[in-house]
Amino acid sequence: MKIIHFSDFHAGGPAEDWLAYLDKRWVGVFNYRFRRRFRHNQDKLRKAVQYILDARPDVAVCTGDLTSTGQPGEFALIKEILKPLQASSIPLLFVPGNHDYYVHRKNCVQAMKEMFRFMNKGEFDFDDLPLSRNIAGAQFIVINESWPSNLISSCGYLKKQSSDFVEQLCREEKTGLRIIVGHYPLIEDHPILRIRHRLWGQENVLKLLLNKRIDLSLCGHVHLPYEKIDETGRGEYCAGSVTRNGCISEITYEQDKNIFALKKISLQ
Secondary structure (H helix, E strand, C coil): CEEEEECCCCECCCCCCHHHHHCCHHHHHHHHHHHHHHHCCHHHHHHHHHHHHHHCCCEEEECCCCECCCCHHHHHHHHHHHHHHHCCCCCEEECCCCCCCCCCCHHHHHHHHHHHHHHCCCCCCHHHCCEEEEECCEEEEECCCCCCCCCCCCCEECCHHHHHHHHHHHHCCCCCEEEEECCCCCCCCCCCCCCCCCEECCHHHHHHHHCCCCCEEEECCCCCCEEEECCCCCEEEECCCHHHHCEEEEEEEECCCCEEEEEEEECC
16 A cells, blocks of 8 residues: 655735734734745645656545635635646545634635545545545544634644544454544654644544554644654654655555555655
């Protein structure tokens, strides 16, 4: 089985309505104007899409932060770039990031939900999460951890409903690979230093990952790619930001050896 994992595009733009100056979007717009637009190049995402189409993986996994402020125009920009992948026969899984579900404004939430359905090829809706899908002999557990928060927080929250769902699945006999897909890392090496950016409520699911009831955690949020894995390749893979670093992750399961192998693909 071959998985291609990519994340964190951070497409941005100006405030799309005056209400943006009354909610958290003004923070994201300011950040994009003076920082993110100089760091994130959407041409790298176009190269990633072409690579995935050529590589024909068993599944492509996108772990969120398509946008900077979750505005409809930002989603529209990304949708145009991703249309060839969405229209292909390659299975695609997507979870939103904290910059996609950024504020409670009705038009922004609706745009996120429409993009969620588009990215998951109309097979399920945001309100169906958490859920499980079987692809190429592996069980993929798809969870949402992103919710609108205050001006200074970029934290995620794994709510009890989702944690209970994952625990219930993992009580079942493990007959194949089990992979969890979320935006935030489950493993946090510096919880105090990263208190504004960490995931809360993940403790029980993290134990399942460490105890090998879950083989892989695929995440984004952190812009530099990394892997925290054991000798079999099991553990957590962060794809990093494709538009900032110009790389995506290609993860292959070698069934005869019962190991995962990682290949970082440079799109420079």
